[in-house]
Amino acid sequence: MVSDFRVTLSSARRLRPIVIATSLVSCLEIFGFTVFALFAGWIGGQFFPATDPMVSLLLAVSTFGVGFLFRPLGALLIGAYADRVGRRAALSLSIWLMVAGMVTVAACPPYSVMGLMAPVTILVGRLLQGLAAGGEIGAAAAYVMEAGPVSRRGYLLSWQLVSQAGAVLIGALLGALLSRSLSAESLATWGWRIPFVIGLLIAPLGWYVRRRLPEDAVRATSAGRHRVPLVELCGKHGKTLALATLTIAVRTVPAYTISYFMPTYLTHVMHLPAVTGFLASAVSALVLMLVAPLAGRLADRLPRRKPLLLLASGMTTLLVYPVFHVLTHAPDTVTVLAAVALMSVFVAPCSGVGTVLVLEALPAQVRASGVAVSFALGVAVFGGTAQPIVTSLIKWTGDPMAVAWYVAPACLVSFCALLFFPERRRQLELTPETSVR
Template identity: 75%
Template sequence: MTRLRPIVVAASLVSCLEIFDFSVFALFAGWIGAQFFPAAQPMTSLLLAVATFGVGFLFRPLGAIVIGAYADRVGRRAAMTRSIWLMAAGVAIIAVCPPYRVVGIAAPIAILVGRLLQGLAAGGEIGAAAAYVMEAAPHTRRGFLLSWQLVAAAVAPLMGALLGLLLSSRLSAESLAAWGWRIPFAIGLLIVPLGWYVRRQLPEDALRDAPKPRAKVPLVELYKAHGKPLVLATLTVAGRTVPAYTVSYFMPSYLTHVMHLPAKLGFLATAVSACVLILAAPLSGLLADRLQWRKPLLLVASGVTTLLIYPVFHFISHTHDTATVLLGVGLISAFVAPCSGVGTVMVLEAFPADVRATGTALSFALGVALFGATAQPIVTSLIQWSGNPMAVAWYAVPVCVMSFFALLFFPERRREG
């Protein structure tokens, strides 16, 4: 474990910063929309902002193909370093871009370019980093060690939510809308020096099951030999990302701009969701390592998550009570944790080393792009069209049902080395 600790910490730390940089856009979408997508109706500005957030996901599959294939051909560490520079460029553009009233149409175009660069970086990140940790770990500890990738993913919105709470408490509403929302993006630029230093320390020869450098294109081999698990893995990702993006990332905008509740409550809900994920992920990883088969645990977690979505949003939209909001968000997050952490282990083990980074990154990127990225624009459009805050569940529940059946047919292959 002593040898593995710096590997897990390094991979998780920079993954946390990359996810923070990618996801903080969603937490401040309402304020970004007003600055870069002004419209007569505030909901229209919010819709354009969350649509731009979703556009970043469209480039995640391309990032998964390019960076994931690079990781499978050249090495995991080299691929992770490339993703850092792409993410930093996207964050810098968003952090310094002048608003629409200053530069006109160039402002939303620049924000779009920044999101696309972030999408490229995030798309390849999960495959390279997760494959690196898995291949360095003994098979009996994979669930627990890879759970720290989910902890890192949960710490990212927690950092953003805490910053949101601090900024909304210390700044006036006008200052937060004018320039305060830029502060998290400026902080996110720390990924450059910290990420470069940490990942330069990672040894490539620590991996037990890493592929040898080669000229063969992993994507072609993946498509020909592993098409079925790739499709099913993509569909299973929907069951994690849709609850995560509607509960964790969309909650500040939902409670503030749809339910007209204080901004502090929205950020607090995201913080509670993140804290539950941080606590639940290692526990579910430990449990998964003790089970002969992981799929039953995932089926239970996926099924309960699906059943919880409608009643949770019903109570949130009808009671407006702080305790009810936080309890509902916490319950869903507790069951999303094993779906995300243990689900990633099962997908990694389903692909051989030669296409592992590409297969894992591409299935995750496609799942997020097709379902997670569309979640916020779709539910915002449904709410605007129907005037019903419960429209969130109209999208989330059917997607989670589909994901449950994909998981049911997913071929679990627990590898011993």
Template identity: 75%
Template sequence: MTSLLMAVGTFGVGFLFRPLGAIVIGTYADRVGRRAAMTLSIWLMAAGMVMIAACPPYRVAGIAAPIAILVGRLLQGLAAGGEIGAAAAYVMEAAPHARRGYVVSWQLVGAAASPLMGALLGLLLSSRLSAASLAAWGWRIPFLIGLLILPLGWYVRQRLPEDPVHPAARSGGRVALVELFRSHGKLLALATLTVAGRAVPAYTVSYFMPTYLTHVMHLPAMVGFLASAVSAIVLMLAAPLSGLLADRLQRRKPLLLVASGVTTLLIYPVFHFITRTPDTATVLAGVALISAFVAPCSSVGTVLVLEALPAEVRARGLAFSFALGVALFGATAQPIVTSLIQWSGNPMAAAWYAAPACLVSFCALLFFPERRRER
């Protein structure tokens, strides 16, 4: 369990730089343009992947090896922190007003595709390679495959139309950060808290489930990877549907409140059945059920925050609130859950953290102001 805690801690350290990336790249997006910021973020992400994939083993580089891994994760966190704001703002501003929910929801489809590919690669590698080969060199393969995002992403972004928002609306790049927080501090705080309802279930169900099922429930690794894949597939299917539904409703908040409330109520019984009946069917059904209600919280929740912010601070406002929320709730989810299980010896400890976090998100949504901006 101590080794597992160190592993999930290394995964979480990348989230520490997300708020910084949100401020730096988000400000760049508001001042220079969304497309330019997305190009910058993909180069930083590629640099982080190169450092991890090419990192020499400890027996060769000594302490420099784990430091290189950490630096690579920090670069990835910096890139991801700024990417979400620039990309979401660009998509929403380019979309027809009546289809914003549907169009922005496709960002979640792309985000959910990453754990799906990760789960499939993990399943393939763990079934084809021995444990020794996987530890020696096989773990580098997913990072090398991930580098394909650089030429593909750069090609796509260079061919995107210019930013749909008029340059005059991007004067927010000259707005001081102090003024940003003074004018929109309450809204950003509420937006940060709403992230808990999607980050904690996502990182305890989609990302942590393979580790949880293997190390805590002692099920085959294949079951864990299948659970992660099922979660990603459900998110990819449910996100556009929830976006379409949100566009048809006069208000978005009621849909979000229902989804957030149901997620809060589902966490405990789902983990109860998984721990009491740890078979493949129970695990996959529980994971799919939670993921179906997390999807609206992620896709429609992003639109809610985007529309509440003016265009001149929209990219960095969304990026900062999301990055800070993920850093506070997503990055800590796996270490906290692992520590609770280690301390209590009870597999149900995962629900002790996830359910209250979702309740915090529900309460923040109650007070979040809903606006429908034309621009």
């Protein structure tokens, strides 16, 4: 009994710095990628001027979506690099790409100064951020998953979601602070740049933290170095990859419409104070941060992970219409925050536990590539298009409830994909992997 306790304690001490390091820098990287969405309404006015404010907003959120189109490419390149060379090297590469993207956006002069080169420069910055974010998810998740035992993977991987939600929380609170401290004109002209400048902390902090991560815990096998991960991934695991991509919809579409789009939606569509929109995003992020570890622990205790995911995705699908009905018909601050919190409670398990399900379904030699590619494709197809689609629906119909017309069917697609997704937890418990040690 005492011996088992010492082994558990030693394992916890070994895992803690790994989880903290990967989560901390993931938070900074995702902050750099998603803060664009939180301030899309203000960025649109600076770089995409138009007589109709909704057209400026549509162009801004479309540029945000373009970043997602390059996430699959980043997943292919950085994910394959992680599977062939090592997880730590891939994580360091993603840091510098994200820094380059944030500098490009933060330093770009507005349309009134540069003309057409301004939106082109912003687009380049978003592409660099897309490449970085695309490879970040797979390499970080594979690193943490391979460092821990099967019985704790749900909990350990939940901290990746905590870090991503933390990025939204920091951005939302910063937005609320700026909207209260600056005039509307100052926020629109230069105040929105402040979060991008703060996000540049990723450079020194990220490099220091990730260079101290132990390489031997995630070193690629010698056989894996001579393979082309993408060829093996598509050839042997194509069905799993396709289903994994479809399961992403319930994780990204609600997140990008509830957590990231709320400041723009409530301010520019529902005409509520900007601080209400940022508080809604902050509440959503806080709920995700609190629920994710609890859902991870529950998934570790259950004999199977899929029932929890099916329950969460099913409830998310059913709640979409009631939540947006409340947002559009009773838009006071308390009601808005309560509705957003309720939706986020069920999104949390879909994200954290869903990542574990996909990781366990893939072998080590294609794991980082598989998770990165499926997530990047799913986010590009569903999450990256969410804001442009819902903005277009609102503009064409004039109905704020049009958001639900896209979110609910997308969540239903994921629910159906989860029904057919293979679960390998039992096999891994009986025959644990040793090749990545």
